[in-house]
Amino acid sequence: MKDLVIMYHYVMEPDQWKGSVPISPNEFKKQVEWAKKYYEIIKPEDMNKPTTKPKCIISFDDATKDQYKNAFRILKELEVPGYFTLMSGPLVERQVPIFHLVHTTLSYFNDKEIWEEVSLKVDKDEIKNKSEIYSYEENEYRRFVKYLFNFYWSEDESRAFLEEKVISIYGSLDTFIDEFYISEKEIIEMDKAGMSIGIHCVKHIPYDGNAQDFYNKEIKPCKNHFEKLLNKEIKLYTPSFGGGEKATRMQEELLHILRENGFISGFTTQKGLTTLGKNFWHNRIDCNQLNYE
Known part of the structure; x- marks a missing residue:
């Protein structure tokens, strides 16, 4: 049985947020309870450690406040870790993607x-x-x-x-920005509570085809900011839009740059199961497409 990485964005009531497709906190809790039953829910940093069951990572993109208020609360209640990827642009440059x-x-x-x-x-x-x-x-x-x-x-x-x-x-x-995104104080709290922190982006733009320039603009400043905030090295990366239309090219061209700068794994928007620890890039399954009952 292969490993599973579940991808979440908004965790809030669908009737409260009609601009995208959120998952309700109650449904989120049911999915995590199911994953906990059939998988070993781990932090991405621990993907090479042996487990008695297939591994599962609960991953989040964009660091919106609902993830702190709802998902983080439920994860603590169920005593499992989550993997949250952060954007620096809204907090540092005060600009909304x-x-x-x-x-x-x-x-x-x-x-x-x-x-x-x-x-x-x-x-x-x-x-x-x-x-x-x-x-x-x-x-x-x-x-x-x-x-x-x-x-x-x-x-x-x-x-x-x-x-x-x-x-x-x-x-x-x-x-x-203050109401919509997880604050730096809340990020510190989540890190101390045992959640995994990853790098997402600065401005949330798709890969533009120039690997080094893209790293310098969209990844490095974000990494530097949150490493300074948390006083630790951050080794996980989830690209915005999964890389966009050039996703496959991005995975190939960014790989050596990411590894040279200390990254140990990356997570895509490509749908499917994966084998954690075997490769650098890992597929995910969107929470709204998860067949778990």
């Missing part, structure tokens, strides 16, 4: 109304055709606006529109 602005806007505003607001400024037919990359979204207007903000408009155009929407809800971007 576009995809979080999109999720937040879609959670508070009607998809069709947003589309009607922006569609006068764009090529509607082009967006409608290319938005099929979001075919999993049943609402066509959600497909349209996701494609527009993430691909059609420039970052500056998307940011100007989305930040205005988020500020109208939270009052300021600083307030949003």
